[in-house]
Structures are given as structure tokens and as C-alpha cells.
Amino acid sequence: MNQRLQGRTVLVTGAARGIGEKVARLAVDEGARVGLVGLEADRLQGLATDLGDRAVWREADVRDGEALRTAIDGCADELGAIDFLVANAGVASYGTVRNIDEASFERVLDVNVNGVFRTLKHATPHLAASRGHATVVASALSFMPLAAMASYGASKAGVEMLALAYRQEVAHLGVTVGLVHPSWIDTDLVRGAEADLPSFAAMRRRLPYPGNVTTSVDDAAVAIVDALVHRRSRVYVPRAVVVANWAQGLLNSPVAWPWMRRFAARTVPTLEREVDVLGRNDQLVP
Secondary structure: OOOOOOOOEEEEEOOOOHHHHHHHHHHHHOOOEEEEEEOOHHHHHHHHHHHHHHEEEEEOOOOOHHHHHHHHHHHHHHHOOOOEEEEOOOOOEOOOOOOOOHHHHHHHHHHHHHHHHHHHHHHHHHHHHHOOEEEEEOOHHHOOOOOOOHHHHHHHHHHHHHHHHHHHHHHHHOOEEEEEEEOEEOOHHHHHHHHHOHHHHHHHHHOOOOOOOEEOHHHHHHHHHHHHHHOOOEEEEOOOHHHHHHOHHHHOOOOOHHHHHHHHHHHHHHHHHHHHHHOOOEOOOO
């Protein structure tokens, strides 16, 4: 490793598993000290133990503003500063607008949008003090609508606008802000969806590239840590996702609608039946 983050500090939310865990490990390999914030205290403590004296941790739910503020402030006190923030905590739920329950839809929005708002709000004093950089994990679905992913897509489109507005608000403080747009990453979230809903995997295979490929967690973490080092404003994982961003006007135009309509007609009925049989909208964390 090049130790490109030597002497720097990184706070990661959603650090207990998946992308957050891998980012924390890689940041330490690059010389950083890290603050781990999330749920699953046993996993956070285990990760901090693995990382040794270069890591501190706090358990907090991003839906609880006071608990999150206390966790961020506590990590900042122990680390001495927060130079970089990775707002990564996120969830997904199953179902279309027609068959998802209200509580599950609201939970996705609360974690993925309000949770990022709370994270940015309470991290801002520390980032302003260090003239730091915040990276917000959005999604390729920020600009690519997909049937049966309405709650997740709405949340990730919302968090993109939140981050872009926040970028303007903190520029005069010397704080920079970046967005990460992953496509499908080999996380518990994606694997759990495929296990619960067989048609989900079939749907992904029918999408055009890069919607039909899965990227490793390691590759996603490398892209994010590299984005921290260079304070990048946009990161696409895989890089081909940038084409979908550039083409979103076409993707959502009358020209593309006939294909989208046929695709949804093949996908939605089976997905709805599988969600109804499953008997729940929320994922169960393994």
C-alpha cells in the first residue's frame, strides 16, 4: 500500500459489514485511523479489534439523530479530527408501490435520505474544522428507475440531490463533497434479495450492461478510498455506470418507454407474487 491516508482520519457509517467494512479496512491499510459507526455492535467491536489501535467504534442508528450525533462526536474526540466521511449506511425493501407496506417504504426513506442528512449535519462541524471531504454513497438507481425498486430508487435520487445541495452549502467552509454511484455490488443486500426473490436475479440478467453485472465489494471499496484520496466529486462503480448518468434523459424519455414497459410487464407480476408469498417487505440481515 502507498499509505496515501497516513495521518488522516476517516469516519464510516454502515461500517459493520459490506462496503462500509471493506472501506474501513482499506483506509487503515492506506494509513488512516478510522471511526466505525453503525448497528450490530458485535461486528463493529470485532472489526475494531481486527484493526487494532487504528480504529474506534460507536453503535448508533442513523434514524436516531441524538444517538448519531453522540457517536460522531465520540469518534471525533478519540480520533482527534474527522478528515473524511463516508456516509454509507443504507437499506432496501422489497415490493412495488402497490404491494409494499407503508412502514417498509418509510424506513427506506428514513435510513437512506434522512439518515444521510443526519450524518452530514452532525459531521459538518468536524469537517469544517479539518476542511475535510464527505463522500455520500448513492446508487446507479439515483438516475435509473427500475420496477419493484421504487422505495430504494426514490431514496437514492433524493440523497443525490441532498448531497449536491450540501456541496454548495459547505463550499465556503472548505469542505468538499463527492457522490458514489454503485450498480449491483456483491453485498448481503444483493445476495439476500436473490435468495428471497428468484425473479430478482432473472430481472438483473435481462438488464442492459452495466445493469446486468455484479461488482465485488473489494472493487467498490478501492474506488471509494481512491475517491477520498483525490477528493473526487463523482465515482461510478463500475465506471460504465457513468453512461447511464449521461443518458438518463434518454432512458426516461418516450423513446425508451416501449422497452421499459415490456421489461416491466415481464418482471412485475412475478416479483409481486414472490413478495406476497414471502410475507415481508424488509430484508433480514444474516
